[in-house]
Amino acid sequence: MMWYQTGTCLAMATAPAALSGAALAADPPPDAAAVNKAFEALKSFDWGTDQKLLKPIDDAVMAAHSNAALQRELEPRLAAVLKTGASRDAKDFVCRKLMLIGTAASVPVLAELLADNDHSHMARYALERIPAPEAASALRDALPKLSGSLKIGVIGSLGVRRDAASVSALASLLSDADAKIASAAMCALGDTGNSEAARALSACTKKASKEVHPALADALLVTAERLLADGKKAEAIAIYKSLGGEDQPKLIRLAATHGLLVAAGKKE
């Protein structure tokens, strides 16, 4: 018996939510029939239709945050919508909900959307935020299969996840013939911002084409900032010093000098 098929299970599911916080307690528990109706409405949903129709699903997702049983039942039902011929907007809505309550279980179906021009963006939106390492793996695995803007998007998502395991995959793209791909990989490594990413970026400074210099400098500055925040002052200073030379544009030198000042003012 599914929770949304009976009111009893739903009431049980929302009880801990009531205990966990006044705000959640103030929300009435989602009504099972209303949730069913909302899933029906989702089949023909687009952003022009009344948003209130889907509110029971929103409420259920909120309640699922503090109830594992509810989450386990709601997630596959949402993921199942992604396998149907539901509208783009309906799948968009589902990805937004899976971003909130998705687990490794939703990763395969989301990963399938990465190569889809219409849905790749929202699938990444969910995969960027699902904490399971499987989400990062799925993004990494998709890299060789993609090209153009879809690939750039996935590279960006790996950066957003700051996934240390993806550094070597991203580093291999630094010398990509497509400058946009190489630049995206630089930015993603900058966002990752660990020592390995710093080494990968520093290693390509001499061979990088002029076209990617701005992205590389920016990535190095971001990396240095992240290293400094993580207490790796010496590594950060080394990067800032490397960017302070007369060969660098003035804006970069100013940023690097500012970084050095911040580093100097920071205790080890």
Add this chain to the structure above:
Amino acid sequence: MKQGDLNRLAVFCLTVCLAIGGVAVAADASSDDLVPMVVNLLLDKDRDMRALGLQQVREAAKGPAATRRFVALLPKLPPDGQAALLDALATRGDTTARPAVLEMLHSRQEAVRAAAVRALGALGNAADVPLLVRTLDAAGSEKAAARTSLVQLMGPDVTAALVGQMKHSPAETKVKLLAVLGARRARDTIPAILKAALDDDADVRTAAMRVLGQLAKPKHIPAMLKGLLKARPGPERDWAEKAVMFVCKRIPQASQRARPLLEAWKGLNAADQVSVLPTLGRVGGPASLKIVAEAIADKDPRHHAAGVAAICYWPDASVAPQLIALARSEPDAPRRLLALRALIRVAALPDGRSNAQRLVLLKKAMSMATGDDDRNYVIKRANAIRSIETLRFVAPYLGQPAFAQQACATVVELAHHRELREPNQAEFHRALDVVIRTSKDPGVVDRAKRYQRGQT
């Protein structure tokens, strides 16, 4: 050891620990590397690099030791660098820099001296007041900087020092110091300001009354009336009356606003009571109206004139019947005109009456107006009554050359209010078409065109 002793020991230990910690933090406030880097940047040839250093002076590299290093650079910098560093030191707020700032006041460069004066506002103390007061009479940018610094200067003795300076300053300086006290909201100096309101110099009295208008409380009104009575008729008296009115208007309950003034008024001799009548009129209220009405009815021409002046200053339209009567039957022509103009003014005031009531009174004033200036004044005041009926009242004047320009301005002002314009789009469009054809003011024409396009 007793429990009390143990507690005292614990408090002592905690205090010592905190003190040691505080010293450690102060000494270690900036790392060893940072200050030399900032010093190098401040000496850099590149302006943007220097800006980075100045940012650090303002926000980072804390502690008096660092401040001393930065201050030591001042003599080595070019004038623009000195001024920039002085500004940064002011923002840094470490008073360790004060002696060096005082040194820079002797610079040959005006920009540097002005920056030093500005910096004193943040870093100085009461001892700097005489110097800053002297600088109020300097030329150029130092003068403005001194005024700003006197307003900004912190410390418990600063306002007392300012009042002390006022005692033996020339009138021109006293006026400036009074403005400084006003800007500082120095309520503790109100007794000194009240004294200045009785000064022999009219400018000092006016400045004092202006500041009292901002700072004084109802309890100061009796003393303020002394200043008001000393004020010469004309602009000085106007300012004094307004100052008393501002104090009364700050009383939250409308029904109580005239009370302190009336109480003070009762304590005056008969001649002074007549002089204060216009002020009663500015504050308004039923109790004041009774006194003013009696004065208007008085056969003594001085009382009558003061009563008419008082009612013409009234802050709302409750006196409209009296103003209509005066505008019709006052024997003195200038006072008749004064009453009519007051009627036009109060008719449109937003004092709780409906738009319809306000417009009816304004139309009444229009029917009583005898000159084109007064009619144009009516059309001008109509812009305060935001209703479609007002547009219908004003629109016919668009076609009359003597009133067309003022009518254009009023129509555009009414059209400015979207909530009025949009539900009555067709009527406004017709009126704005005429405005665009008629107005000689490019600003009015531009606004009319924009409102026709639905813009703001």
